[in-house]
Amino acid sequence: MKVAVLSGKGGTGKTLVAVNLAAAAEKCTYIDADVEAPNGYLFFKPTETQSRNVTVKIPYVDDLKCTGCRKCVEFCKFNALAYIHNRLMVFEDICHSCGGCLLVCPENALNEKEKPIGEIVTGNSQSVSLKLGKMNLGESTGVPIIKALLEDIQDPVVIDGPPGSACTVMETIKNVDYCVLVAEPTEFGKHNLAMVHELLKGYGKPFGVVLNKTTDQDNPSKEYCTEENIPILMEIPYDEKLGRLNSEGLIAVREDVHYKTLFEQLYQKIEIGGRS
Missing domain, CATH: 3.40.50.300 (P-loop containing nucleotide triphosphate hydrolases)
Known part of the structure; x- marks a missing residue:
């Protein structure tokens, strides 16, 4: 259960x-x-702990391929993209990693990279196994960490x-x-x-x-x-x-x-x- x-x-x-x-x-x-403020470990005091990063995919721009068509900017409902001073800018902190901008780019000027947003820590306390998620400060959502948990x-x-x-x-x-x-x-x-x-x-x-x-x-x-x-x-x-x-x-x-x-x-x- x-x-x-x-x-x-x-x-x-x-x-x-x-x-x-x-x-x-x-x-x-x-x-x-409770990835923004996990505190269960303070009670269980786990041993044999291990940790691993949780990452999401965010876009980055190939400036040589980008023609400034702004189709990706128009697509992004989170305003994570903007075309400023003849250059496409990606605001990583508000990107929701949907990948849609890559699909609408006619020049294939957008690719993806991994961005760490937190970590998962595992351990043991008597007969209880622990898994806890920690979200990095400033991240917009902890959903990917909870999915991984x-x-x-x-x-x-x-x-x-x-x-x-x-x-x-x-x-x-x-x-x-x-x-x-x-x-x-x-x-x-x-x-x-x-x-x-x-x-x-x-x-x-x-x-x-x-x-x-x-x-x-x-x-x-x-x-x-x-x-x-x-x-x-x-x-x-x-x-x-x-x-x-x-x-x-x-x-x-x-x-x-x-x-x-x-x-x-x-x-x-x-x-x-x-x-x-």
Whole structure:
């Protein structure tokens, strides 16, 4: 089973849930697809790490062949090409690597080169295998890194997804079996939960919600789940001990029997939900 853990924004406890869910599943692959700010490794502290670059193809110009027809400029909807002072310019940072400019060039004046946009790091932590993606600063999208992360993976898999509902999230959930949404008990948390909920409805993916940092006070996120008939998989109370473990980069499942039991039960509920 492939499980994606999502949230409408950062800071809800998404990584807390993803890390502990992977640890509770024991023999599991944990994938950190939050490529702009991966931090799962801070908890798992992987050993035997290896890394490899992720590259994309971007165009470069043969000035001797370019006649300045501007067909490639007109084609590019991302404005990554411009003809300035009798020369074709390529703005690499906003190129989306679609390759269309090469196809429309009548003079074959455009070719492609590899550009590194990030890296994938792999490692191990007890019975958990780790894969995490890191996007280089200034890059326009992490989608190619997420695609590379999700290649050749074997079940069971827990994916720590990017926050929000952008293209990176859509790429993350494309082939998963179940999605876990993590929400905090605030109006802002409710708003962002609704945003991701709308995305998942469009994909037809089974999902449930983990309510984090719950107290005896009103919980707008819980109210939203009730109104929308969204299954609540687990409520994690606001707990000073859990907060301390998390701040010290420790995995609660490996430190506390109570939380080991709770996350094992959560994984069982997800397995049932993914099969139904």
